[in-house]
Amino acid sequence: AQRVTQPEKLLSVFKGAPVELKCNYSYSGSPELFWYVQYSRQRLQLLLRHISRESIKGFTADLNKGETSFHLKKPFAQEEDSAMYYCALVSGTYKYIFGTGTRLKVLA
Amino acid sequence: NAGVTQTPKFQVLKTGQSMTLQCAQDMNHEYMSWYRQDPGMGLRLIHYSVGAGITDQGEVPNGYNVSRSTTEDFPLRLLSAAPSQTSVYFCASSYRQGRGYTFGSGTRLTVV
Numbered sequence: 579a580q581r582v583t584q585p586e587k588l589l590s591v592f593k594g595a596p597v598e599l600k601c602n603y604s605y606s607g608s609p610e611l612f613w614y615v616q617y618s619r620q621r622l623q624l625l626l627r628h629i630s631r632e633s634i635k636g637f638t639a640d641l642n643k644g645e646t647s648f649h650l651k652k653p654f655a656q657e658e659d660s661a662m663y664y665c666a667l668v669s670g671t672y673k674y675i676f677g678t679g680t681r682l683k684v685l686a
Numbered sequence: 687n688a689g690v691t692q693t694p695k696f697q698v699l700k701t702g703q704s705m706t707l708q709c710a711q712d713m714n715h716e717y718m719s720w721y722r723q724d725p726g727m728g729l730r731l732i733h734y735s736v737g738a739g740i741t742d743q744g745e746v747p748n749g750y751n752v753s754r755s756t757t758e759d760f761p762l763r764l765l766s767a768a769p770s771q772t773s774v775y776f777c778a779s780s781y782r783q784g785r786g787y788t789f790g791s792g793t794r795l796t797v798v
Contacts, residue, residue, distance in 0.1 A: 587726070612786050622729075622776065624786040664728060673744070674719070674778075674787060678728035 580605050580669045584677035591655050592685050599650040599680050601639075601665030610668040611648040613639055614676075617661045625663070626650070635659070655684045688712050692777050692790035699767040699797045707762040707793050709777030717780040718760040719744070719787070720752065722773040729776065735760055767797045 581604040591597055603609055613625040625634055628641045628648060639650045648665060665677040693708045711718065719734040731744030733752040741752050749771060751763040760779075764771060774794050778787040 584728075614787075614789075621791045622778075622787075622789040624788075627786050673731065673734060675731075676721075676729040678726060 580667065580675055582665050582667050582675050582677035584663075584665055584680045586680045587678070588681045588683065590683045590685060593657055594654050597650075597652045597655045597659070597682065597684075599663050599665075599682065601648045601650065601677060603646050603648065603665075603667050605646075605667055605669070609641070609648075611639075611641060612666045612668075612674075613637070613648075613650050614664040614666060615661050616664065616679075622664065655682075657684045657686060660684045690777055690779055690788050690790035692775075692793050694793060695791065696794050697796070699764070699795065701767060701769060701797060703767050705764050705767070707764075707775055707777075707795075709760045709762065709790060710758050711760075711777075711779040711788070712758065713779065713781065713788065714757060715779035715781050715788070716757070717782070718754065719778050719780075720750070720760070720762045721776045721778065722746065722771075723776060723792075724773050732762065732775075764795075769797045771795065772797045 583602045611628045614622045615625045616622045626639050637652045662679050664679045667675045690711045716737050720732040721729040730746045735741045735754040738757050774792050776792050777790040780787050
């Protein structure tokens with residue numbers, strides 16, 4: 579079954595500490611993976627897509643096919659990073675499967 | 687470009703009432719979808735469309751209808767509202783696979 583798992587509902591880190599938001603997936607085929615961010619009561623915004631291998635707001639994510647993971651990382655957390663983060667997988671042509679999300683709280 | 691526009695932003699319905707959530711995009715995107723967002727459950731796909739005249743069911747389609755008469759518009763109809771449909775609804779569109787979705791700002795629906 580195609581699935582995206584985000585094992586942590588809440589992740590709290592101190593400002594300046596490294597951040598890793600975990601995402602594991604189950605998919606038979608070559609996956610296309612994304613990270614979305616949702617700031618308080620706002621719309622979801624695309625943060626990263628694995629195809630482009632870009633770094634946005636200091637965040638990076640590497641696709642590890644062996645471990646079927648796409649963890650989101652940032653070396654030094656900032657308070658403005660506090661948000662809900664969703665990992666998503668494209669299934670088939672365009673159907674997106676989302677994880678349940680991880681709330682990141684960056685403490686001062 | 688306005689992007690993806692959803693109306694209304696907030697709505698309160700009584701059980702049994704019907705209504706339509708509007709979604710429009712001006713980016714000429716082929717793919718459009720409706721999701722509901724519930725605490726602890728992430729986003730769940732309700733219905734989706736790959737182009738005008740073509741729609742299909744997602745993960746949680748019961749109680750909802752959609753149509754896609756134009757590329758721009760993808761309304762979601764609640765046939766007979768139930769308290770279980772209290773949620774935040776997001777419309778999203780995409781140009782093609784691999785580009786990622788553009789989301790609307792959401793509609794917060796409460797059914798009493």
